Amino acid sequence: MLQGKCAVITGSTSGIGLGMALVLARQGANIVLNGFGDHEGPRAEVLAAGQAHGIRVGYHGADMSKPAEIEAMMAYAQSEFGGCDILVNNAGIQHVAPVESFPVERWDAIIAINLSSAFHTTRLALPGMKSKGWGRIINVASVHGLVASAQKSAYVAAKHGLVGFTKSVALEIATSGVTANAICPGWVLTPLVQKQVDARAVADGVDGEEAKRRLLAEKQPSLQFTTPEQLGELAAFLCSGAASNVQGQAWSLDGGWTAQ
Ligand code: NAD
Numbered sequence: 001m002l003q004g005k006c007a008v009i010t011g012s013t014s015g016i017g018l019g020m021a022l023v024l025a026r027q028g029a030n031i032v033l034n035g036f037g038d039h040e041g042p043r044a045e046v047l048a049a050g051q052a053h054g055i056r057v058g059y060h061g062a063d064m065s066k067p068a069e070i071e072a073m074m075a076y077a078q079s080e081f082g083g084c085d086i087l088v089n090n091a092g093i094q095h096v097a098p099v100e101s102f103p104v105e106r107w108d109a110i111i112a113i114n115l116s117s118a119f120h121t122t123r124l125a126l127p128g129m130k131s132k133g134w135g136r137i138i139n140v141a142s143v144h145g146l147v148a149s150a151q152k153s154a155y156v157a158a159k160h161g162l163v164g165f166t167k168s169v170a171l172e173i174a175t176s177g178v179t180a181n182a183i184c185p186g187w188v189l190t191p192l193v194q195k196q197v198d199a200r201a202v203a204d205g206v207d208g209e210e211a212k213r214r215l216l217a218e219k220q221p222s223l224q225f226t227t228p229e230q231l232g233e234l235a236a237f238l239c240s241g242a243a244s245n246v247q248g249q250a251w252s253l254d255g256g257w258t259a260q
Contacts, residue, residue, distance in 0.1 A: 011091030019228020170248025222255030
């Protein structure tokens with residue numbers, strides 16, 4: 001379905017971004033990976049997923065808090081892959097603390113990585129998408145783009161901002177063949193959430209399995225984690241022709257979290 005397209009997926013060396021890369025690779029898209037830590041392992045996995053289509057997989061290590069590095073990544077997608085057809089703004093970090101003692105540096109980093117990076121990638125990707133008359137922008141927001149939780153002020157502010165940004169961009173591009181939508185996952189068991197599971201286990205004096213059960217029971221009525229694979233399949237749907245008129249939505253995959 002996506003043969004010949006190039007997907008740039010920020011924060012795709014791990015978790016949800018890697019899950020999305022694997023699904024889009026299986027659909028035949030070339031992939032530009034981004035993120036910290038080991039990238040050779042993820043690159044090999046994604047290449048294998050798209051092997052039947054002979055896809056190419058690149059990597060750019062841009063730090064999403066640095067606009068100049070984001071510009072270099074988008075230039076790399078242009079020179080190596082003929083541009084970015086599918087942009088998945090996924091890189092994100094979390095910090096949990098009450099607002100009055102929230103570290104100022106963590107606030108700035110969360111806003112830069114979880115929100116401002118999507119502005120930079122989008123402004124750089126749109127001219128190419130518009131000239132081709134086709135493009136998909138998929139912003140990985142969160143249930144926290146729709147509702148709040150205590151002690152996550154920066155994250156909630158950034159994710160609500162990302163949902164608003166998505167709507168505004170969607171209106172600007174509505175007749176261009178490009179769509180912009182947000183995906184709002186509930187709990188997904190990735191390294192980002194494992195840290196919160198570990199903190200809960202210590203705080204409650206319980207083991208990891210019980211900490212997971214308690215986190216889910218508090219917020220996610222299905223009592224199941226959403227998986228990176230499910231989020232990848234939703235991204236693939238948003239890239240399909242069936243979704244060409246889905247515009248400016250915030251689509252939850254949260255086991256009922258925001259239905260409460
Ligand atoms: P993760 O920690 O597994 O992955 C985060 C990725 O972002 C990694 O590849 C990491 O290297 C990269 N990254 C971090 N800082 C970066 C930076 N400055 N520049 C470039 N890359 C950077 O986390 P995840 O759970 O897969 O989260 C992915 C996205 O999904 C985030 O935006 C997160 O807010 C969102 N999300 C996660 C959950 C969840 O329950 N895990 C729920 C809703 C939304």
